[in-house]
Amino acid sequence: MIGYPRIRWIDYVCLLPFIALLGNALIADDWQTNTGIGKHIGLYIVMPLLPLAAGLSFWNNGRRVSFHIVDYLILVWLAIAFSLSYLHFLAVNNTMAIFIVLGGVYFCFRIFLAQRPMHRRMLLLVLMLVGCIEAVWGLLQLYGIARSQHALFRVTGSFFNPGPYAGFLAVILPVAFYYLLWDRSAFAKRRRRNTGFLKIRWGIALLTFVCIALILPATMSRAAWLAAAVGCLAVCGGYFSCFWRPKGKYSKSIGRLIGIGIVLLIIASVAAAGLYHLKKDSADGRMLIWKITVKGADSWVGRGMGAFGGKYGDAQQTYFKWGQGTDRERWLTGSPEYAFNDFLQLGFEQGYLSLALFLFVLLFAFVTGIRYRRFMAVGGLAGVLVFAFFSYPFRLIPFLILLIFFLTNCIWHRFQFAYIWTDPIDIRVRARWNKYTVLAVLLLSTLYFAQTLYKRYPVFQAHQAWNQAQIYYQTGSYEKVVAHYKPLYPLLKDQPHFLFEYGRSLRMIEEFEESTKVLFAGTHVSADPMFWVLAGRNRQEEKKYHFAENHYRYAANLVPNRLYPFYLLAKLYDEMEEYEKAYDLAVKVVKTEVKIPSPATKEMKAEMQKYIDQGKKESKKKNEDIKKLLGPILVY
Helix, strand or coil: CCCCCCCHHHHHHHHHHHHHHHHHHHCCCCCCCCCCCHHHHHHHHHCCHHHHHHHHHHHHHCCCCCCCHHHHHHHHHHHHHHHHHHHHHCCCCHHHHHHHHHHHHHHHHHHHHCCCHHHHHHHHHHHHHHHHHHHHHHHHHHCCCCCCCCCCCCCCCCCCCHHHHHHHHHHHHHHHHHHHHHHHHHHCCCCCCCHHHHHHHHHHHHHHHHHHHHHHHHHCCHHHHHHHHHHHHHHHHHHHHHHCCCCCCHHHHHHHHHHHHHHHHHHHHHHHHHHHHHCHHHHHHHHHHHHHHHHHCCCCCCCCCCCHHHHHHHHHHHHHHCCCCCHHHHHHCCCCCCCCCHHHHHHHHHCHHHHHHHHHHHHHHHHHHHHCCCHHHHHHHHHHHHHHHHCCHHHCHHHHHHHHHHHHHHCCCCCCCCCCCCCCCCHHHHHHHHHHHHHHHHHHHHHHHHHHHHHHHHHHHHHHHHHHHHHHHHHCCHHHHHHHHHHHCCCCCCCHHHHHHHHHHHHHCCCHHHHHHHHHHHHCCCCCCHHHHHHHHHHHHCCCHHHHHHHHHHHHHHCCCCCHHHHHHHHHHHHCCCHHHHHHHHHHHHHCCCCCCCHHHHHHHHHHHHHHHHHHHHHHHHHHHHHHHHHHHHHC
16 A cells, blocks of 8 residues: 555545544534524534545545454444444434434544644644634633533533533643643754644644633533543643653652652642532432432443433432432432433443443543543543543533544554564455455445435434424414324434424314324423423313322422422312312412422412411311300310
8 A cells, every 4th residue: 555645635625524523523502493402503514524524535535444452343333222222212303313423433544644743733733723713712702702501601602501611622722721731842942854744733732722722611610610620630641651760769759659659649629619509409409310310220231312301300209209319319400301421321221231341442542542542532531521521421422522532543453462563364354455445344334324415314304394483482373293203203202392382282172182293203302391291281271180180299309409390280189179189289289399490380389378377277267167056065
């Protein structure tokens, strides 16, 4: 195979799809559809070009790809996780489709980055520029110059809330820090051949680092701060390890390192305690979510990709139904869409076997990256994983792209179990099969990407139609909502907000049976108790009191700190003429401390207090009547 590019400009053309992929983070979530899938659309647009660009670069350079043990582990992981999820649903949902697409993106990156070192350098430069633009965007939002993507938060960048935005910046910060350290040599008196490029890159790194450091504290994301700190420490440790030489006796050097480690551990402990007490309720709430996620995990087979919301709701309802939760846990309970720990969520959805394969992938990537001194990729990957331990970056396209990018940068070299290795197969045979393997991977990726794009285009159109029809929902024209939403239902069954709007609209036009069916579909993808509440109200309207009682009870156990399910259950018992149960629940509603007070909760408490007072008056009157009746007899 040739060792130089045939046509140089082809390499620069092939860079464009990969640059667009990294720049996907700059697409606002409400782009095109206003339903939160803007970045997904960007991925689908660029993904058919990736295997073509990788294939063209492979043809132009002809560099053999040294396959790594991580490549084989990822193939096994893709096959097992996809098969188990398919057995759960007997269909391919959006999460499963994205999972396989990202597997193809991984191999496109592996082939493309192996062709020329220039590819890695240019893409890392683009990544820093993307981070710089996001940071400047956030600064403009902070000072009221640019519009935020969320009405409740001032700083979001192109994301829907500050958490993912801060995490994205925190992951890029170690990359900028790496080049700040390593490109200082460009300013030395001894001139080098590529000094101009190094100075430009150092300037971009400095600008990116400063902008991110300015905006990151304003996001108030503790997970992002921790991710940035760990990533930068990994880069810093790698940098100094390259120049550190033990002075004096070896034992003294080791003792000095142990002392530094103890000091860092003390600092980390104090910082962790401070971060915990900064938002104590939030931290305790996440630990409760982790606890229930572990309890609800289904061992080795998982619950299916994309099924976290509904299955987690079942586990949380069961937990509180049997009285396992403390008063503190009942107070902290919510209806999360994510586990706020992607490792636990991966084990919950895909099973322990898939989680073990993923951990092995990370282990071999870190070992290879450290062995070959790729500390930039190691720092970035460490930042992603630390953020994933406290948040949900693996549910967001930009973070998955970054994860793949850092992984492929770590395993640029082949992993060796020993430095002395003799391959029994002739190098010419290996080179030929390497070529065939690369071409097969690219061909299969192209075919799968084309099929996925063809199947997902109607879903994109459904999101557009949903966005246009939402005006009817907002104005209360529920018959028009039902007419527009009905054909979209088969394509948007994985969207909780769509299912809630459709189910509620059906209820408002008194199509109770169909409404309940749609609301039950919502309970499979969401832990929101309002799906059960509306289903209960449908059953109550149909005079199916037993079912209504079960639905209200389920909603009450799902999120015990909410008054509404108990309030509706009290009214249901009153309608069923079970006044004693209604009275007990009314007392509970009045005595329950509200987590988030509102006019609605005050009205419910006032109505229940009135019901209690009325019950006391009736009870007092009854007692007086009995005394009047029995008075003469008692006297006699």
